[in-house]
Amino acid sequence: MDEKLTKSGEKAFLAPISWIIITGLVFFLASGEINNLRVWIYIGIYAVGGLIIGILLKKKSPKLLNDRGKMQEGTKQTDKYIILTYFFFAIIITPLIAGIDKRFNLSDIIPFYYVYLGIVLYIISAIFSTWPMLHNPFFEGTIRIQKEKNHNVINTGPYKIVRHPGYLGMLLGSIALPLALGSVLAFIPLVIMIFLILIRTYYEDTTLQKELTGYSEYCKEVKYRLIPFIW
Numbered sequence: 001m002d003e004k005l006t007k008s009g010e011k012a013f014l015a016p017i018s019w020i021i022i023t024g025l026v027f028f029l030a031s032g033e034i035n036n037l038r039v040w041i042y043i044g045i046y047a048v049g050g051l052i053i054g055i056l057l058k059k060k061s062p063k064l065l066n067d068r069g070k071m072q073e074g075t076k077q078t079d080k081y082i083i084l085t086y087f088f089f090a091i092i093i094t095p096l097i098a099g100i101d102k103r104f105n106l107s108d109i110i111p112f113y114y115v116y117l118g119i120v121l122y123i124i125s126a127i128f129s130t131w132p133m134l135h136n137p138f139f140e141g142t143i144r145i146q147k148e149k150n151h152n153v154i155n156t157g158p159y160k161i162v163r164h165p166g167y168l169g170m171l172l173g174s175i176a177l178p179l180a181l182g183s184v185l186a187f188i189p190l191v192i193m194i195f196l197i198l199i200r201t202y203y204e205d206t207t208l209q210k211e212l213t214g215y216s217e218y219c220k221e222v223k224y225r226l227i228p229f230i231w
Helices: 007-031 037-060 062-068 077-104 114-135 165-181 187-211 215-221
Strands: none
Touching: 007 037, 007 062, 007 077, 037 062, 037 114, 037 165, 077 165, 077 187, 114 165, 165 187, 187 215
């Protein structure tokens, strides 16, 4: 029998839509204008992409959506702080700074056509965020060893390329945001967001090497954590 979405699964399904609505509201309130075409284009693409991803996961892996929609027992405390800080910068601080920048013309506006680069980066990020979920039933939203599911190493699909493809998707999506918002100053919080992604990647990788059987051997097969040929 197919598993149905629980309240936590519905929460995970709607999360991307909620994030982009909050991001848009913060930007529009901070900038004092609502007729910003580049931002509306990005909001539309992001919302449609999030809906498509949600429908795909609901069909292919509803249990994973259910698991991703809640904080699981055994989640590493450090990870809670890292991920909450990241999303605070992504959906609050970045659009806030971009909006203030727009309102007071504090920096040069990034040319309009860069929004298309942002969209391309978002699409690639969506692929690298979703593809792992179709291969990895342990792809929860937080770091923990899922003993109740007989947690084991996944080495198929994108996991043949890098050990943490989901974080690669997160990295690309983060870079897309200031390009879409058109603010040079929005690259300041981007630096912090990238730093948090690198910390979380290292922390999860170290945790898995210490606590997950077979992961150290997998590290010898797939050498790069996040970016092929670099790290």
